[in-house]
Amino acid sequence: GNSVTQMEGPVTLSEEAFLTINCTYTATGYPSLFWYVQYPGEGLQLLLKATKADDKGSNKGFEATYRKETTSFHLEKGSVQVSDSAVYFCALSLINAGGTSYGKLTFGQGTILTVHP
Amino acid sequence: GAVVSQHPSRVICKSGTSVKIECRSLDFQATTMFWYRQFPKQSLMLMATSNEGSKATYEQGVEKDKFLINHASLTLSTLTVTSAHPEDSSFYICSARDPGSGYTFGSGTRLTVV
Numbered sequence: 001g002n003s004v005t006q007m008e009g010p011v012t013l014s015e016e017a018f019l020t021i022n023c024t025y026t027a028t029g030y031p032s033l034f035w036y037v038q039y040p041g042e043g044l045q046l047l048l049k050a051t052k053a054d055d056k057g058s059n060k061g062f063e064a065t066y067r068k069e070t071t072s073f074h075l076e077k078g079s080v081q082v083s084d085s086a087v088y089f090c091a092l093s094l095i096n097a098g099g100t101s102y103g104k105l106t107f108g109q110g111t112i113l114t115v116h117p
Numbered sequence: 118g119a120v121v122s123q124h125p126s127r128v129i130c131k132s133g134t135s136v137k138i139e140c141r142s143l144d145f146q147a148t149t150m151f152w153y154r155q156f157p158k159q160s161l162m163l164m165a166t167s168n169e170g171s172k173a174t175y176e177q178g179v180e181k182d183k184f185l186i187n188h189a190s191l192t193l194s195t196l197t198v199t200s201a202h203p204e205d206s207s208f209y210i211c212s213a214r215d216p217g218s219g220y221t222f223g224s225g226t227r228l229t230v231v
Binding site: 032034036041042043044045046049089093104105107108109110112 | 121123151158159160161163166210212219220221222223224225227
């Protein structure tokens with residue numbers, strides 16, 4: 001079956017530190033990969049995505065590269081801010097044969113990030 | 118971008134009553150919506166997939182008579198928690214499959230059953 005494994009948290013960093021949150025996956029087909037962010041008491045927001053091997057997703061200073069050879073999609077940011085404090089979820093979905101429709105998302109367990117001033 | 122509106126954001130109800138949660142796609146048509154449940158400090162658990170005009174597909178272990186899902190239009194799906202009990206207290210989140218980023222999530226509903 002499909003599964004996503006994230007590094008265990010919580011992760012606590014000082015402002016301007018470098019961030020890495022590891023994510024690896026197993027999938028029966030060719031998944032699309034996502035990172036979502038959840039702020040306290042809110043739903044999920046798409047942070048970035050990649051749909052094929054070697055694609056790099058990026059947004060708001062965050063980056064992740066789809067590595068098929070290592071089945072990984074690690075999230076990185078060079079300099080975190082206090083406002084980045086949130087829960088981060090790695091997820092995958094399989095698209096249909098025509099590449100036009102996504103199936104359901106499979107989530108990792110989430111990683112709590114806290115950034116101190 | 119695509120927006121999904123979820124209401125109410127929080128609700129407190131008495132044990133034994135039913136609660137309806139609405140999920141609306143505001144600027145796109147959503148033939149498929151998903152309902153998740155999230156426990157404190159845990160990941161999202163998919164409860165069911167809601168398809169417009171047809172019966173929802175429930176995940177294993179989710180009681181379909183307990184969690185009623187209706188997707189009567191291309192912009193609205195509802196989740197009704199029937200005969201709610203304290204163990205149903207949780208954070209419920211909907212999402213819709215959209216043509217752009219793939220999925221757009223609602224802001225969630227905090228249900229507390231007393």
